[in-house]
Amino acid sequence: MELTNDTRNRSGYAEVSGVKLNYIIVQETGKPVESVRADVLKNDLRIGTVKIEKDGRMYISLDKAGITEPLDQIAIISQAINDSAQVFNESVTD
Known part of the structure; x- marks a missing residue:
């Protein structure tokens, strides 16, 4: 068999x-x-999405959030950036 795609899914x-x-x-x-x-997620309901790409692009949507405190917004975005950086710096899987 010839594989056309081999991916690893993580959560x-x-x-x-x-x-x-x-x-x-x-x-x-x-x-x-x-x-x-x-x-x-807030109370198991999706209230937004964050996507961070290795090339530096970021897409942030807190569309249903009601998160209006700037310090909370900063904490959420900072957590996503730091977690993504950790993933980007991992070794390549074989």
């Missing part, structure tokens, strides 16, 4: 400022992670 989470960042990481075997996506 994880972090809790910060009363929300849960539910991470989804898809990585092609033998290649570095290119992006990290997280659903922002």
Whole structure:
């Protein structure tokens, strides 16, 4: 059999400022992670999404959040950036 695609799917989470960042990481075997996506959950309901790409692009949506405190917003975004940086700095899987 000839494989056309071989990927590794990972998930994880972090809790910060009363929300849960539910991470989804898809990585092609033998290649570095290119992006990290997280659903922002509050009381198990999705209230936003954060996607951070290795090249520095970021997409942040806290569309249903009601998170208006700047320190909470900073904490959530900082957590996502730090967690993504950790993933981007991991060794490539074989």
